[in-house]
Amino acid sequence: MAFSQVIIGNDTGTATDKTSVLLEFANTNDRGIVLPYLRTMPTTPTEGTIIVDATDATKAKIKYYNGTWQDLSSGNEADISSVLTKQPTITEGTTVGTIIGSDQTSAKGVLVLESSNKAIILPQVTSTDAVINPAPGMMVYIKGTNKRLAVFNGSKWTYWAP
Numbered sequence: 001m002a003f004s005q006v007i008i009g010n011d012t013g014t015a016t017d018k019t020s021v022l023l024e025f026a027n028t029n030d031r032g033i034v035l036p037y038l039r040t041m042p043t044t045p046t047e048g049t050i051i052v053d054a055t056d057a058t059k060a061k062i063k064y065y066n067g068t069w070q071d072l073s074s075g076n077e078a079d080i081s082s083v084l085t086k087q088p089t090i091t092e093g094t095t096v097g098t099i100i101g102s103d104q105t106s107a108k109g110v111l112v113l114e115s116s117n118k119a120i121i122l123p124q125v126t127s128t129d130a131v132i133n134p135a136p137g138m139m140v141y142i143k144g145t146n147k148r149l150a151v152f153n154g155s156k157w158t159y160w161a162p
Contacts, residue, residue: 022118030130035137046107052137057081062151078155080136
């Protein structure tokens with residue numbers, strides 16, 4: 001058990017001020033983080049859950065939960081049937097997962113960031129055009145002058161800006 005910041009990719013990361021960071025990524029050279037593909041949606045998800053809804057593999061969408069499921073794909077659907085054939089179909093235990101920031105959590109997830117005052121810094125890219133072969137469920141932050149969040153549903157990128 002450890003209570004510290006986690007940096008994936010190197011020992012520096014991208015944040016200059018580390019005081020509010022729980023998990024961050026190194027300069028990823030235009031790579032992102034991939035969300036879990038769910039064939040069955042959870043019955044009691046924790047608010048803040050972000051997933052690829054693969055309940056219908058021909059109509060996959062990126063979603064997050066804030067009391068109800070919200071579509072981050074802006075209505076765009078993707079056929080990820082061929083990708084799902086490469087994914088395991090095992091049933092995972094409900095008590096397993098990795099927690100960063102605490103020794104316990106009530107949240108259910110493969111990776112749970114548990115903190116009341118720290119956040120995740122997503123992998124940063126120069127442009128989604130620079131990402132070679134993005135995977136369905138990829139999430140990145142576009143840095144530079146046109147800053148925004150981008151998610152890839154397997155067919156197209158959706159962009160979120162303030």
